[in-house]
Amino acid sequence: MNKEYNYIEKYHQIIHESMEGINKHAIEESVDSVIEFVRLTDHDKSELIDFHDTTKLIGGESYKYDVFDKAHEALCLEQWDISSIGSGAICGFVTDAMKHTDNLVNRQFGVPQFLSLLKNAEKQNRQRYEESLYSVYFGEDEEMAFKKAVDCFGGKYPLIAFLFFIKDRERFLPTSPDSFDSIFESMGLGYKMSARCSWSNYCEFIAIITYAQEYLTKSGVCSHEVSLLDAHSAIWLQHYPEYMAWHNETKDINTPMRPKKKIRKADGTISYQCGRCDYSFRQSDRCPECGQLVKK
Ligand SMILES: [Zn+2]
Numbered sequence: 001m002n003k004e005y006n007y008i009e010k011y012h013q014i015i016h017e018s019m020e021g022i023n024k025h026a027i028e029e030s031v032d033s034v035i036e037f038v039r040l041t042d043h044d045k046s047e048l049i050d051f052h053d054t055t056k057l058i059g060g061e062s063y064k065y066d067v068f069d070k071a072h073e074a075l076c077l078e079q080w081d082i083s084s085i086g087s088g089a090i091c092g093f094v095t096d097a098m099k100h101t102d103n104l105v106n107r108q109f110g111v112p113q114f115l116s117l118l119k120n121a122e123k124q125n126r127q128r129y130e131e132s133l134y135s136v137y138f139g140e141d142e143e144m145a146f147k148k149a150v151d152c153f154g155g156k157y158p159l160i161a162f163l164f165f166i167k168d169r170e171r172f173l174p175t176s177p178d179s180f181d182s183i184f185e186s187m188g189l190g191y192k193m194s195a196r197c198s199w200s201n202y203c204e205f206i207a208i209i210t211y212a213q214e215y216l217t218k219s220g221v222c223s224h225e226v227s228l229l230d231a232h233s234a235i236w237l238q239h240y241p242e243y244m245a246w247h248n249e250t251k252d253i254n255t256p257m258r259p260k261k262k263i264r265k266a267d268g269t270i271s272y273q274c275g276r277c278d279y280s281f282r283q284s285d286r287c288p289e290c291g292q293l294v295k296k
Contacts, residue, residue: 007140011171014143018200018207023189027211030187033251034234035221037243048223051230057242061233063102064174068229070100071166077137085134086127091118094133097166104165104174105158114159128152137167146199155197164202173209173232180205183238209235253286256295 038049042056053059074096084090095118098111105111121129132152135145142164149160157177164172177193184191193205206228213231216222222230237243249255259272261280270283272294279289286293 007142008171011142014200014203015207015210018204019211022191022204022208022211024211024215026188027208028215030238031212031215031219031234033247034237034243035219037246038237041242041246049221050223051226051233052224057240058233058237061236064104064229064233065169067100067102067104067174068166068169071097071162072169074100075137075166080134080137082134082138085130086123087130088126090130090133091121091126094118094163101162104176105162110156110159114153114156117153133163136163143199146202150197155195157193157197157202160197161202169229170227171206173206173228175202175205179236179239183235184208186238253290253292256293258295 035049038056038058039045039047042058043049049058050056051058052062052065054062074093076093076096080090080093095115098105098115101107101111117125118129129152132145132148135141136149139145146160146164149163153159157175161173161175165174175193177196181192181194184193189208191204191208193201209228209231212235213226213228216226216231216234238247250257253276257275260275260278261273263271263273265271271280272283272287273280274287274289274292274294276292277287277290279287281288284294
């Protein structure tokens with residue numbers, strides 16, 4: 001078994017294990033809801049969704065591909081050599097890559113602190129930092145590499161996740177813990193990231209997005225192969241003000257919704273067809289099927 005196979009196999013194993021404990025139904029409901037929103041606002045009803053079409057709202061997230069391309073290229077991984085650890089060359093490559101974070105890492109706090117660590121490192125620390133960075137990009141044990149990076153640079157989740165993301169966008173993702181906490185809370189997932197920067201927490205995050213990727217693929221709603229990053233965009237979209245406004249208005253059963261149909265019967269009674277679930281019922285304040293409050 002070669003080295004590469006070994007750590008990638010290990011990665012898939014932990015993602016698979018992390019997936020067992022997650023609320024898949026909640027993820028499916030959220031993805032369905034995002035698709036519904038995207039179709040209503042962005043695409044024709046029958047049209048397949050294109051996550052990379054920058055003329056559409058959902059395409060606004062595709063800048064993350066450019067971030068990856070630029071930052072990954074700036075890393076110049078083909079030039080890294082284990083013998084250069086401690087020379088400052090590796091800190092230099094990573095510094096160049098960090099010029100391309102866009103807003104995936106907080107440029108006000110996260111990035112300058114990290115860059116100043118790399119720039120001002122004394123010889124001993126430089127050795128330690130470069131060993132850590134080398135193990136992120138070339139180490140056989142990614143869990144250990146994650147832990148080392150946290151030891152060296154602090155548990156700054158967006159920064160550590162970004163370092164992994166620009167290694168391999170098919171396996172790793174950028175993150176913004178506070179925002180994802182609120183997204184996951186609204187999804188009813190009971191999973192938190194803030195102040196929990198660890199390998200197992202990160203793998204659980206990736207497992208959630210991987211499940212969304214699998215579900216999107218299975219749903220056949222996209223005009224292209226669904227990448228992990230596309231699934232990340234679909235989940236992230238729930239943080240858009242446009243989505244939240246739509247969701248609050250249409251998904252909260254306590255916001256009165258107009259019935260789809262109102263039919264006055266010969267005996268004078270009125271029957272409604274629920275705007276949410278299509279169930280037909282006699283005039284009532286709420287739909288007896290789904291609980292939706294009826295707008296009179
Ligand atoms: Zn209903």
